[in-house]
Amino acid sequence: MPITVMIIDDEELAIKRIENLLMDMSNINIIGTCKTGTEAIKKIKTLKPELIFLDIQLKDITGFDILEQLPKENIPLTIFTTAFNEFALKAFDFFAFDYLLKPFKDERFYKSVNRAIKTLSQNEEESFSAEINKLLKYIKNPNQQEYRTSIPIKLGNKISFIKSHNVKYIIASGYYSEIHALEKKHVLRESLSKLILELGNNSFIRIHRSTIINIQFVQELISSNYGELDVKMSDNKILRVSKSYKKQFLKKMGV
Incomplete structure (x- = not known):
């Protein structure tokens, strides 16, 4: 029907x-x-x-x-x-x-x-x-929202907990989210939309429909001649800031 x-x-x-x-x-x-x-x-x-x-x-x-x-x-x-x-x-x-x-x-x-x-x-x-x-x-x-201090990751019959402050950035990958933490990468079946809300707004911000970053791990901001903006993270990973999120991101960074 x-x-x-x-x-x-x-x-x-x-x-x-x-x-x-x-x-x-x-x-x-x-x-x-x-x-x-x-x-x-x-x-x-x-x-x-x-x-x-x-x-x-x-x-x-x-x-x-x-x-x-x-x-x-x-x-x-x-x-x-x-x-x-x-x-x-x-x-x-x-x-x-x-x-x-x-x-x-x-x-x-x-x-x-x-x-x-x-x-x-x-x-x-x-x-x-x-x-x-x-x-x-x-x-x-x-203001009543409770934020996560850790992210549970299920692997087989075990559940490990990744401390939120150790997460450098999160990248969408199909129906999954790749969580790049200090020690290694984890894969979680959860949307970025839900994660950004649950992680709170103090350190985490969305810079692209497919990317969340922890601003504590931002090393540099790189501008191009065409008005585009990239973020260089502490592990040298380069991530693009989309136009839709650029103004919000720069305000967050105090630039």
């Missing part, structure tokens, strides 16, 4: 763009569109879509406000859409399923949709709903 979809955006052109991209997908059924948060809440409760495209910054309320007013056990799978970097990064880093930063490319859009379809086909909605609930609690009370 086709996946039921709702599009929520206060710009008509943005809604039409998503509708046109989804038009040729036989496994997608668009059951509604909304331009305000108030309308969206009513329609989601009534129509119960499986997947929603949600603009974070609407004219009346935010996308987070919409999710907060829905039944906690029945929040649709959500792909955030936004033109604002600050909102997009918060959504992605703090447990959002995915986000599309406007103007997004067709290839990026279909990647998000296919990921959503896979999640729904594997019946992982309950896990997503739990993550969204954590996101909403964090936004309301960010």
